[in-house]
Amino acid sequence: MKMIDFSNRLTLASIWCIVLFSFVSLSASALSHILIIIPIFLSLCLLYKNGEKIKFTKSMIFLGVMIFFCVLSVLFAPDIDNKFKQASKVKYFLLGLLGVFAYRNLFKVFKREQAKTMFNVFLVLIAIGNIAGIHALFDGFHYLRWKGASDGSRAAGMYGMAITYGYGIEYIVILLTGLAVNFWSKLDQLVNKKLFVFAMITCYLGMYFSYTRGALLAFVISIPFLFILTKKKLFKVSMVAGLILVISLTTLVFSISDGNKSFGDNRFLLSAQNKSNLIRISIYETVWEAFKEKPFTGWGYRNFEKNSFEIKRRHNIDYADFGGHAHNNYLEILAGSGIFAFLSLLAFLTYWWREVWARADDLTIILIPFLVSFLFSGLFQNTITDGENMFVIMFIYTVSQGISKKQKIFL
Secondary structure, X not given: OHHHHHHHHHHHHHHHHHHHHOOOOHHHHOHHHHHHHHHHHHHHHHHHHOOOOOOOOHHHHHHHHHHHHHHHHHHHOOXXXXXXXXXXXXXXXXXXXXXXXXXXXXXXXXXXXXXHHHHHHHHHHHHHHHHHHHHHHHHOEEOOOOEEOXXXXXXXXXXXXXXHHHHHHHHHHHHHHHHHHHHHHHHHHOOOHHHXXXXXXXXXXXXXXXXXXXXXXXXXXXXXXXXXXXXXHHHHHHHHHHHHHHHHHHHHHHHOOOOOOEHHHOHHHEXXXXXXXXXXXXXHHHHHHHHHHOOOOOOOOOOHHHHHHHHHHHOOOOOOOOOOOOOOHHHHHHHHHHHHHHHHHHHHHHHHHHHHHHHOOHHHHXXXXXXXXXXXXXXXXXXXXXXXXXXXXXXXXXXXXXOOOOOOOOO
């Protein structure tokens, strides 16, 4: 009993690190990984001691398979000197996977008041970060980071890169919107409503002023799924409206012939021929050539970016001076770790969706729009190997696997 209590205390402390630091400091967020290691070990020991089976869901199995192929890709990459250090970067996946066992023990005794305290603290911190980032955009100086704005033309919250912040804050926006739309009458059980509204407004502003096109598009695509289980007619209407909006905006940006212009000088409506878009297309072409050269082992997990310049030059791909990661979750895994890791990723995401859907409870209503957003935004940005975003994504995954179907979010 003392062992499980100690394990739960450490697991709770690990979650607190996510609450306190996920949108504040990447290095401080790493404490959550340090603190969860012992609870993982103790949880597995207790299962073995009690003669219980270690239960893996299908999404957990395929996540484990993907991790295996990602590590294997590092071992086969000839240009990675410190293979252990590079392979250790799968820790976001691995600790998210194994952390499920620690979370399952904690959530058996987790109190609603603890969740409410955590949620309120998180909203206070994220609101402060959003406001500071927006202020830095207009003032040019970030007073919380005590340095100049990290991006002079886009808000970045407490992050160093606006695009990372834009995708990260969009995940929070869709989660908060789902809570507001579907559980407003019950929300005071989980959070202070006035604080919730204030923080949500700052999140919306942060998302907008980050000017992250892929994140905003993912949010628009996700909106109908807020109603998929609760308001079927509204789901259908919003799907049609969203489709018309996306088609209209797509037609609009393709109608702008000058690649240096946007409609109404709005960054969200840049010409389809904009240099940023063309560079991204050139990266996608580079991924394809990289895959053809190393289809099974890839170039090494998180090692495609290092090789992208040379691959571009070798295949005479445009914008040879612009390399980088794949700007796409699926293509990043394909190029870095090969076809088997890519297929494992697809299987992991498919079964995560199916497992969330099969719950048919409050958590399903909250997480389906988030999953749509994550799956769709992954077409435009590599968030799956980005530390700041991965702390949030894998935390949500671990929670979704750790809370049993019998446990209720609301009474």
